[in-house]
Amino acid sequence: MSKAPELDLCTINVPVNANLLFKYWDEECVIYNNLSGETHLLEHYGAELLSSINEQPKTYQTLLKKLTTDFDGSPQAKIAGHLENILTHFQELNLIEMKACD
């Protein structure tokens, strides 16, 4: 598992052959991962974050900037912690891969 100091140097992407299907209902979203055959229920915000990574790989910094804008006013440390939790969670569900930047 990546530690925080490495995390900020990471590129985050959905596994190469993965074809994720999203279905939103109100505050929730179900996501099907064709590689694992697993289905996950995510809250809306998390699903949109994943969806943006799905469209194009993101650096950790890009995602952090997005969260900072979206959660304007929250302390930076709290936001970083929140992002790390989300990414760890996605990684455990095999929805994303984190690679060190070249």
Next chain:
Amino acid sequence: MHKSLSQISLVQFLKNPERASKTFSADDWELLIRQSRRTNLLSRIAFLIAERNLFDHIPQSLHFHLEGANTIAYSNLRSVRWEVLKIYEALNQVNLPVVLLKGAAYVMDNKDAANGRLFSDVDIMVKKAQLIDAEKALVKHGWISTKIDAYDQKYYREWMHELPPMRNLKRQSELDVHHTIIPPTAALKPKIEKIWDHVEPIPDYPGMFVLSPIDMILHSATHLFHEGDFSHGLRDLVDLDSLFKEHSEKDNSFWQTLTIRAQEMDLSRPLFYGLRYCKKILGTQIPETCYKQVSAVGAPPRFHLYAMDKMLLKAMTPTYINQSLPFAGFANFILFVRSHYLRMPLKLLIPHLIRKSLKGE
């Protein structure tokens, strides 16, 4: 008896799908579906039908069986690819080279044999010296040993060529970890280093390999004629038939290389059986020279072969369903005993079989 076997819808279809399709009645199709379901070949049949566009010959009301079987095959492929990825991640972290065997290898090597094949587990091979490290790495990634019984543990570790079967706790998938492809106690002694020398890499999976095409075939034949379970006998023969066809089309010197390699590996006997029964049962095209050469080295004594013919052709027959031959169940049992005899010295054989029957397995 050969005549009876060739009259079975399933065998007729496997031999020549186009010809069978033209002559099959609705009853024949119904029977084909039952026989292939019984022998775990329904998905393979469904693949052959889809590949050759034969649906028009089949009564509409039977289509859902075949479409369903295709769906199952597709989900099996997905699961195997996923398992392989997870095994790769577990072993790659500790830099442990691994060879995929049988079904998983056919899938990752894009073999025709993978089409419509169902999988009950994944088989891999690691080097003997790394067996314990492999086990540790897998345990760290969620696999556990399924045999808790101390006797079974000892049996697998000491006398078989594998760790006790492992199961992934999260996905409930089974994994067999081997360090060779033949039991160390077997009479034949192929040298495992020679197999590692020829393994071929899988693109995008550094450190993960499949056997060379020739060794893959020899292993398939060895597996078929040394393992105890003949309930998959026909399915395994279909694998072998497909591998023969695919490689002989790609490589002009295939049959010659195969013959030589079998001798080098001391595996002419199982190859002989593989050639013989593919030819006899599925009508596989095998050059006469190859068959003769392998036979000269690998054929058993005449009386032995006669008994083997009788038992094997019987055991291969889909049991219970119309057209079946009597006593196929018994032939299966005999083959099970024979197979254990090949795997172990006799004094070990007896206690093992007794333990099995006491536990009611």
Next chain:
Amino acid sequence: MKISDLPTKKLAYQLKDQGIIINIGPYCINLSSTLATVAVNLKTHYGTYNLATKEDITDFYINVDAPSLSRRWLRPQAVFSFDGHIPFKPLPQPQAFAMFEWGLNWVVANNAHNHLIIHSAVLEKNGKALIFPGSPGSGKSTLCAGLVTQGWRLLSDEMALLSLKTGLLTPIPRPISLKNQSIEIIKSIPGNFFVGESVHDTAKGTVAHMSAPQNSVERSHELAKPSAVIFPKYRNGAETDLSPLSKGRTFLALADNSFNYHVLGETAFSALTTMIDQCKCYNFTYQDLDSAYETMDRLIDA
């Protein structure tokens, strides 16, 4: 020709000989058995079902019989086999008919992959089908049997077959399996329906089958549009309560209750999202059946 048109002797003979071929929902089932209890129960519970005609092709061959092994002398037993494959351990012979029912569920769940198959009861009224997914003890079968006594059409007590082609529910009406206390609860309801003999000491306790209404059997070919998903929960002393459940959670619970979601993969994902889009979704707690009927009537009138 219906099964009830066959004299009992002839039915028993055919079951022993070639087996009989019954139309059950979309399937033709060949059932063979030498056991008298199978013949008797078949006549009782499947009397209104059609026998297949010459043109029909059999989908599944099922046999329920005494085992051929020595065990039969100790205590009479029954074995279920599907094309010669024996998926379950033998059960005591009085459970032979229940075993046929359970076994047939297993056969359909493992082979009908042109449907997404969800473990649930399905009932229909006024063209609206309700899906009641059920974990054991949820009171799914009691509610299902109760609604059937009130004239709802039975599509199934055990499995929703969501057609992947049409998005509609395919009926497969069969006897409703009642367990323990629910047997007496249903028997005490006045009306024109039949509950068979109780079989004791099964893995599920005491079991009795309520026959599918003739009208439901005759309408086996009328597919129905899913209109609500309701997760029932029977609780002693509970007030009747229907409360909305989020579609996301409904999705996960249905996928979890499905026999072949994992087999169908993304096809199942699409079929299920489409279905849930057009369904209302609820948790339903109840004890009193009359009040439950009212709630369901109001739901489809809305």
